Amino acid sequence: MLQVVDIIKHQNSMYLTVEGESPDRVSSPEARKLAYEARLKHGFENAGIEAIGGPYNVNTNEQVGEVQAIKLLDDAQRTTVAREATDQLIALSYRQQFKITRSLF
Numbered sequence: 001m002l003q004v005v006d007i008i009k010h011q012n013s014m015y016l017t018v019e020g021e022s023p024d025r026v027s028s029p030e031a032r033k034l035a036y037e038a039r040l041k042h043g044f045e046n047a048g049i050e051a052i053g054g055p056y057n058v059n060t061n062e063q064v065g066e067v068q069a070i071k072l073l074d075d076a077q078r079t080t081v082a083r084e085a086t087d088q089l090i091a092l093s094y095r096q097q098f099k100i101t102r103s104l105f
Contacts, residue, residue, distance in 0.1 A: 023055035026096035046103040
């Protein structure tokens with residue numbers, strides 16, 4: 001399922017982040033259309049769209065405290081944590097950013 005998860009407005013531009021289940025989905029024409037249609041809700045009627053960078057993955061279950069704790073472990077302990085993590089469901093999703101820019105006309 002594709003969804004817009006973040007919107008940042010800056011002067012004549014708006015940056016949207018679309019989240020989905022695979023890199024292909026978030027860089028698909030459907031994702032671009034979702035981002036482009038979201039512009040209307042924010043007053044960007046006459047605007048162009050471009051993708052910024054490429055898709056990247058995120059762990060939607062990740063807690064900041066857990067990540068900081070894992071960074072403090074030595075290599076052997078990290079290996080053990082990684083093996084245990086493979087036994088758990090890790091909710092990975094992918095994101096793609098799009099830039100909407102207002103037309104001057």
